[in-house]
Each structure stands twice: as C-alpha cells, then as structure tokens.
Amino acid sequence: MSIFHPxxxxxxxxxxxxxxxxxxxxxxxxxxxxxAQADTIPPAPAFAxxxxxxxxxxxxxxxxxxxxxxxxxxxxxxxxxxxxxTDAWLNAAYVPRSAKGIQTAVNAYLVRTxxxxxxxxxxxxxxxxxxxxxxxxNLKAAEVRPExxxxxxxxxxxxxxxxxxxxxxxxxxxxxATIWLSADDAAYWLSTDSRDxxxxxxxxxxxMARHAAAPYQAAGRFKTFQAGDALPAxxxxxxxxxxxxxxxxxxxxxxxxxxxxxxxxxxHYHAVQFRRPQAAFEYDSNRQRAVASxxxxxxxxxxxxxxxxxxxLPFPGIGHVRHEAGGYRWVPAEFGPTSAP
Amino acid sequence: MSIFHPxxxxxxxxxxxxxxxxxxxxxxxxxxxxxAQADTIPPAPAFAxxxxxxxxxxxxxxxxxxxxxxxxxxxxxxxxxxxxxTDAWLNAAYVPRSAKGIQTAVNAYLVRTxxxxxxxxxxxxxxxxxxxxxxxxNLKAAEVRPExxxxxxxxxxxxxxxxxxxxxxxxxxxxxATIWLSADDAAYWLSTDSRDxxxxxxxxxxxMARHAAAPYQAAGRFKTFQAGDALPAxxxxxxxxxxxxxxxxxxxxxxxxxxxxxxxxxxHYHAVQFRRPQAAFEYDSNRQRAVASxxxxxxxxxxxxxxxxxxxLPFPGIGHVRHEAGGYRWVPAEFGPTSAP
Numbered sequence: 001m002s003i004f005h006p007x008x009x010x011x012x013x014x015x016x017x018x019x020x021x022x023x024x025x026x027x028x029x030x031x032x033x034x035x036a037q038a039d040t041i042p043p044a045p046a047f048a049x050x051x052x053x054x055x056x057x058x059x060x061x062x063x064x065x066x067x068x069x070x071x072x073x074x075x076x077x078x079x080x081x082x083x084x085x086t087d088a089w090l091n092a093a094y095v096p097r098s099a100k101g102i103q104t105a106v107n108a109y110l111v112r113t114x115x116x117x118x119x120x121x122x123x124x125x126x127x128x129x130x131x132x133x134x135x136x137x138n139l140k141a142a143e144v145r146p147e148x149x150x151x152x153x154x155x156x157x158x159x160x161x162x163x164x165x166x167x168x169x170x171x172x173x174x175x176x177a178t179i180w181l182s183a184d185d186a187a188y189w190l191s192t193d194s195r196d197x198x199x200x201x202x203x204x205x206x207x208m209a210r211h212a213a214a215p216y217q218a219a220g221r222f223k224t225f226q227a228g229d230a231l232p233a234x235x236x237x238x239x240x241x242x243x244x245x246x247x248x249x250x251x252x253x254x255x256x257x258x259x260x261x262x263x264x265x266x267x268h269y270h271a272v273q274f275r276r277p278q279a280a281f282e283y284d285s286n287r288q289r290a291v292a293s294x295x296x297x298x299x300x301x302x303x304x305x306x307x308x309x310x311x312x313l314p315f316p317g318i319g320h321v322r323h324e325a326g327g328y329r330w331v332p333a334e335f336g337p338t339s340a341p
Numbered sequence: 342m343s344i345f346h347p348x349x350x351x352x353x354x355x356x357x358x359x360x361x362x363x364x365x366x367x368x369x370x371x372x373x374x375x376x377a378q379a380d381t382i383p384p385a386p387a388f389a390x391x392x393x394x395x396x397x398x399x400x401x402x403x404x405x406x407x408x409x410x411x412x413x414x415x416x417x418x419x420x421x422x423x424x425x426x427t428d429a430w431l432n433a434a435y436v437p438r439s440a441k442g443i444q445t446a447v448n449a450y451l452v453r454t455x456x457x458x459x460x461x462x463x464x465x466x467x468x469x470x471x472x473x474x475x476x477x478x479n480l481k482a483a484e485v486r487p488e489x490x491x492x493x494x495x496x497x498x499x500x501x502x503x504x505x506x507x508x509x510x511x512x513x514x515x516x517x518a519t520i521w522l523s524a525d526d527a528a529y530w531l532s533t534d535s536r537d538x539x540x541x542x543x544x545x546x547x548x549m550a551r552h553a554a555a556p557y558q559a560a561g562r563f564k565t566f567q568a569g570d571a572l573p574a575x576x577x578x579x580x581x582x583x584x585x586x587x588x589x590x591x592x593x594x595x596x597x598x599x600x601x602x603x604x605x606x607x608x609h610y611h612a613v614q615f616r617r618p619q620a621a622f623e624y625d626s627n628r629q630r631a632v633a634s635x636x637x638x639x640x641x642x643x644x645x646x647x648x649x650x651x652x653x654l655p656f657p658g659i660g661h662v663r664h665e666a667g668g669y670r671w672v673p674a675e676f677g678p679t680s681a682p
Contacts, residue, residue: 047403047453049679050483053391062388070677094661094672096682103675103682112388131678142391315676320435331435332673334444335656336411337472338390341437341444 051141052134054316057338058307059258062112064142065309065316068123069132071160072101077282078269080291086272086279093271102269106160107317108135109262109309110142111252116150116233120250120262121311122164122173127208135164136173149174151232154181155264155311156244157189159208165216172215179216180231182239183224184246188285240266240297242290243281249297260307266294267330268312274298275327298328307333392482393475395657398679399648400599403453405483406650406657409464410473412501413442418623419610421632427613427620434612443610447501448658449476450603450650451483452593457491457574461591461603462652463505463514468549476505477514490515492573495522496605496652497585498530500549506557513556520557521572523580524565525587529626581607581638583631584622590638601648607635608671609653615639616668639669648674 052067075097078086096103108121123135139146152174155161167173181190188194190213195206216222231237236251240263249263267273268281277294284290301308302321310317319332393408416438419427437444449462464476480487493515496502508514522531529535531554536547557563572578577592581604590604608614609622618635625631642649643662651658660673 047396047398047679049396049677050392050394052676055388055390057388067676070682072682092663092672094674096675096677098682100682103677105676314673322433331433332655333435334437335393335408335446336390336437336444338388341411341413341439341441 052138052315053142054318054335055142055338056307056316056318056333057340058252058260059254059256060113061252061254061258061260062338063260063309063318064110064144065318066108066110066123066135066138066142067315068106068108068135068138068160068164071104071106071128071132072098073104073268074101078272079280079282079287081272081276081279085276086269089271089275090269095271104268104312105315105317106132107309107311107313107315108161108164110139110144110149111260111262113235113252113254114233117144117148118233118235119149119152119174119177120309121155121161121264122152122212124160125163125166125173126168127159127163132160133164136167146174147176149177152177152179153232153235153237153248153250153262154179154185155249155262156247157181157185157209158244158265159205159212161264161311162212163208165212170211170215172219177216178221178223178232179213180223180225181213182237182246182248183226184241185244185248186224186246188245238297240264240293242286242288242293243284245285247290247293257305258307259304260309261297261301262309263297263301264311266297267310270310270313270330274321274330275325277327302328393479393656394483395659395676396483396679397648397657397659397674398681399593399601400595400597401454402593402595402599402601403679404601404650404659405451405485406659407449407451407464407476407479407483408656409447409449409476409479409501409505412445412447412469412473413439414445414609415442419613420621420623420628422613422617422620426617427610430612430616431610436612445609445653446656446658447473448650448652448654448656449502449505451480451485451490452601452603454576454593454595455574458485458489459574459576460490460493460515460518461650462496462502462605463493463553465501466504466507466514467509468500468504473501474505477508487515488517490518493518493520494573494576494578494589494591494603495520495526496590496603497588498522498526498550499585499606500546500553502605502652503553504549506553511552511556513560518557519562519564519573520554521564521566522554523578523587523589524567525582526585526589527565527587529586579638581605581634583627583629583634584625586626588631588634598646599648600645601650602638602642603650604638604642605652607638608651611651611654611671615662615671616666618668643669 054065056063075086108123111118124132126133165173189206189209195203213222238249238251240247240249243265249261252260273279277298278291280287280291298321302323308321321328322331395406397404416427449464452459465473467474506514530547530550536544554563579590579592581588581590584606590602593601614620618639619632621628621632639662643664649662662669663672
C-alpha cells in the first residue's frame with residue numbers, strides 16, 4: 001500500500017520545502033513586486049517582466065517556449081571542474097548570481113506537430129516556491145487552452161518537470177492529455193520501494209512524482225514507454241540517461257533543416273558545461289552516464305545542425321550548438337517574426 | 342525655402358521606397374500571417390510572435406527594450422573582410438538569412454532614470470515598409486503612454502531611428518517630449534544644402550529626417566547639443582562618429598556596477614563585427630572614423646564591464662561585451678524577473 005495518498009493527504013508545503021532545501025536550491029521568491037521609486041513624475045508603473053512566452057517556427061513545427069521561472073543552483077554543485085574555473089567562467093558569461101546561487105531558467109516547450117499539441121515537460125507548479133510555477137499561466141498568456149494539449153512528454157520525473165501536471169488544487173492541469181514517461185524513470189521515481197530506500201532528504205522528490213502522476217494513472221492516461229515503442233505524433237525518444245535513470249530527449253521532425261531536439265536536462269550550467277561537458281552535476285543519478293549522454297548529444301546536435309531546446313538554458317532556450325575550442329558553444333535563436341526571413 | 346513641406350506634401354511611399362531600395366534593404370513584409378495548417382484538430386491559432394518588449398533593471402535604471410522589427414542587410418555591405426569569412430561566420434552564428442539579406446533587428450530603448458522617462462531612438466514608423474515600425478505599438482504594449490516620455494535622445498538622424506518620432510498621420514508621437522540630436526548630425530541631415538549635394542538615391546534620407554523633426558522644431562522642442570552641453574536626466578553623450586557625422590552613444594548612470602551605454606549603430610553585423618571590429622559597413626558616412634569609434638567603445642565597455650544596449654543587436658539587444666581571441670564576444674542578458682537574483 002502506498003504510504004502517500006494524494007487525494008487525501010496532499011503534500012505539505014513543509015515536506016516539499018525540506019526536500020528542496022536538501023538540494024540547496026533557494027525557495028525565496030524572486031518575483032517580488034518592484035519597489036516603488038521615490039520620484040513621482042510620472043508615477044512609476046509596476047515594472048514586472050513580460051510573460052515568458054516565445055514562438056519559433058522550425059519547418060512544419062510551431063514551437064512555443066514557456067518560462068516556468070528561475071531556480072538558484074550553487075556553483076559548488078558542479079563537479080569534476082576546479083571551483084576557480086567555474087567562478088571565472090560564470091563571471092565571464094555575466095550569469096546573474098547572488099548568495100542564493102546561480103540564476104537558472106526552467107523552461108517547458110509546446111510543439112504543434114502533425115495536427116497535435118504536444119507539451120514537453122510541465123514545470124514546477126507550487127513544488128519549489130514562488131520563483132517558479134509559471135508554465136500554466138504562460139500557456140494561457142500564449143492563448144492555448146490546457147484542454148487542447150494532446151500529449152505531455154516528460155524528459156524525466158523530477159519535480160520541476162512534472163509537478164506542473166497538476167493545478168493548484170491538485171487536479172489534472174491537462175485534462176485530455178496522455179502523459180508519457182520512460183519505463184526506467186517510472187520504475188525508479190514512482191516506486192515506493194525506491195523512495196523508502198532513498199536518503200531521507202530526497203524522499204520528497206519521489207512523493208512529488210507519484211502525486212503528479214496519480215490522477216492521470218487513475219484515468220488510464222499515464223503511459224510508460226521503452227525503446228522502440230510507438231510514440232505520439234511521430235516524435236522520437238532518444239535515451240539520454242544519467243541525470244535520471246530513464247532521462248529522455250525528444251526529437252521532432254519538421255522537415256529539411258528542421259529537426260528539433262528538446263533535450264531536457266543535458267545542460268544545467270550553460271556557462272560551464274558547453275565549454276567543458278565533463279563537468280558533472282551533484283544531483284545526477286549517475287554522473288558518469290550523465291556526462292556520457294551530454295558528450296554524445298552535444299556532438300550530435302553540433303554535427304547535424306539540429307535545433308535544440310533546453311529546459312535549463314536561458315529562456316527561451318531555443319537555438320543551436322556549435323563546436324568551439326575543443327568544446328561547444330550555445331548559439332541562441334534571434335528574436336524575430338515567426339515567418340521566414 | 343525648403344523644397345519639402347511636411348504638412349502639405351507628406352513623403353510619398355514611392356520616394357521613400359526608392360531611397361531605401363538604393364540602400365539595398367528589402368521592403369518586403371516579414372510579418373505576414375502564418376499560413377494555416379492542413380490539420381484542424383485543434384484549429385491552429387494565429388502563430389504571430391509575442392510583442393517585442395523586454396524589461397531589465399540596471400541598478401537605479403528601469404530599462405525597457407522596444408522592438409521595431411527587422412531589416413534585411415546584404416552580406417556584401419560588409420567591407421574590409423573577405424566575403425568567405427563573412428559567410429562562414431554568419432553560418433556559424435545561425436543568423437537568419439534569405440535572398441532578402443541578413444535579418445537585422447532594429448531596437449529602441451526606454452529608460453526611467455531620475456524620475457524621467459527617456460527614450461533612445463524612435464524606430465522606423467512607416468518609412469521602410471511593414472517589417473518595421475513597431476516601437477510605438479510595443480511602447481503601448483508595455484503600458485507606457487507616449488505623452489509621458491520626457492525626452493527622446495537620438496543616436497543619429499537615420500530614418501530607422503528618427504521616423505518613429507511621428508505617428509502614422511504625421512503628428513508628434515511624443516507630444517510632450519523634447520528631442521535631442523547632436524549638432525553635427527543636425528547640421529548635415531537637416532540641411533537642404535547637404536541634401537541637394539547628396540547622390541540622388543540618398544536624398545530621401547534627408548527628407549525623412551527633416552520631416553520627422555519639423556513638428557518638434559515648430560513647437561520649440563527640438564534641441565541640438567555639442568560636447569559639454571547639459572543634457573536631460575544626467576545622461577552623458579559619448580561622441581561615436583563615423584556611421585554618421587555626429588553619431589552619439591548615450592551613457593546612463595544607475596549606480597555601482599550599473600552603467601549602461603545605449604550605443605546606437607556601433608555594430609550592425611553582430612556575427613562579424615564583434616570578432617573583427619575593423620569590418621566596416623557600406624553606408625557608414627566615414628568608414629575609418631566608424632571603425633575607430635567601434636574599436637574604442639568595444640574596448641571601453643569590455644574593460645569597464647558596462648551594460649550595453651544596441652540598436653541592431655538581436656532583440657532585446659541588452660547585455661555585455663567581453664574580450665575574446667583578439668576580438669570581442671557579445672554576451673546577451675538572461676531573461677528573468679526584474680528583481681535582483
């Protein structure tokens with residue numbers, strides 16, 4: 001029997017926060033109202049950021065990047081690289097940082113392909129505090145109805161990709177969607193055995209994953225897949241394990257020169273891991289496999305000239321990768337109209 | 342007597358287009374409606390780009406980047422660099438291009454400083470066709486009233502910076518603003534003598550500048566300045582001549598680590614001119630002086646760590662510059678909340 005019943009004992013904010021605190025990612029709000037200025041001519045309006053929505057046409061694909069917000073990752077979570085190098089490269093890239101950590105975007109991607117609306121990852125909802133959780137509101141700002149989303153493809157089962165499957169009151173945020181998660185991630189993250197064997201500080205992550213999956217499982221619309229299974233809308237699952245056991249990158253085919261890889265968590269620290277792919281992340285399930293997946297996909301997208309969308313690249317996180325100086329370089333897309341130049 | 346009377350004989354679309362065609366910049370619309378897809382489940386909504394508005398807090402400054410649209414510049418307008426190098430660097434940077442040319446952003450910047458709203462440059466309005474002219478609509482999308490703009494600081498008197506001073510019906514778009522233009526640019530671009538001595542194909546540019554200035558001059562709110570003159574809101578004018586005789590970059594002081602240079606047309610081809618600042622632009626008034634200004638300002642902003650906002654850098658065009666491999670590299674700001682990380 002599950003020790004956790006989503007419908008009867010929703011996750012307490014306290015337990016969620018304790019788990020995330022264990023990952024040393026700040027919970028403090030970052031979207032606080034901008035302080036009013038002393039001057040009053042004319043009165044300063046609220047100076048909040050614009051909605052995190054960006055549109056990109058890639059061949060036959062219509063891609064909408066949806067900003068979930070920002071997390072703060074400690075520089076010390078980067079492994080297999082000297083701290084002084086990390087520090088110098090973060091400074092050279094002018095990455096916003098503070099005592100809370102390195103500002104790190106969380107993005108999800110909606111792709112219209114073959115007549116279907118497919119969402120890759122769902123954001124954080126309220127799992128990690130008020131600096132995150134904007135995917136659903138940004139989807140609405142993009143004038144897309146959640147009930148029109150046909151499938152949600154998860155790259156992995158971490159809370160910043162999966163908690164957003166639910167609304168604030170615990171209901172299915174995408175009431176008509178089928179959710180797809182790799183069998184390997186499902187076997188690990190949705191298992192009470194795995195949860196009970198995990199360190200106490202990490203158990204909340206398992207609880208959040210099962211909580212997010214539950215209503216879809218009850219409705220018969222939570223599916224797991226293995227290599228070779230047929231997947232929705234002609235999308236291909238590229239296994240990219242390491243960050244989690246069944247981490248998956250999603251390959252969309254939009255025609256000639258229009259291949260898009262929505263790669264999930266292949267890069268967390270863009271200022272460092274493009275230059276040095278062997279730099280690992282503290283919370284990779286298996287660092288060696290994560291590094292191998294990163295090296296393989298970076299080479300592939302650079303060699304093939306594929307478009308890339310990355311969950312933790314600076315929003316909108318859409319662009320290309322090129323070889324540079326023995327490593328790689330991120331080349332963000334240029335803001336422009338959605339029609340061809 | 343002027344041969345051009347804005348109030349009685351507004352510039353014909355034909356004359357404007359002929360001039361711009363001479364500059365080999367395409368007039369074709371790029372914001373055409375996205376073609377409807379064959380699929381109908383669910384019906385594809387219009388897939389237009391989001392409004393070109395981005396907000397950045399820099400110390401005490403509230404900066405709003407306003408997208409005017411895109412122009413198309415031929416690669417052949419780059420001088421003092423081998424065509425094959427230009428081509429390779431454009432490809433490596435995945436710059437959107439087509440037979441029309443290289444897609445090039447046009448940006449303006451609104452800065453709230455010292456209790457005043459100051460606009461740097463005003464966009465193209467209808468001078469160069471429907472792919473441009475969005476500054477005023479994006480200002481309204483940013484919920485700023487044009488009548489609250491206190492000053493407009495022009496970097497130079499070219500139409501893509503100055504035509505937007507007027508509304509579609511030829512009235513002052515910023516009815517309470519004072520316009521500031523360097524004395525050197527005013528002496529050249531607002532002069533009928535200069536106009537009459539210019540090649541026929543370029544005369545429309547002079548006409549457009551005088552047309553845009555006229556109602557403000559009539560209202561006594563068009564001012565020229567020289568080095569050392571007092572300027573609004575504590576802003577400093579840094580002379581950066583060459584692209585035009587009196588081209589000016591505007592320096593805003595927002596406190597410690599919060600200096601912003603809104604540099605105007607220091608770089609037109611970001612994929613090339615950061616790496617090789619000596620590459621010149623066909624339509625610089627004086628290429629040698631333009632190259633000298635670019636080299637000087639690039640060194641200054643990189644050495645000082647100033648924030649930069651550039652009229653023709655990919656929108657929002659806000660970021661930093663760093664030294665790299667004997668040249669420079671553009672480091673765009675990361676999308677995020679307007680509060681400190």
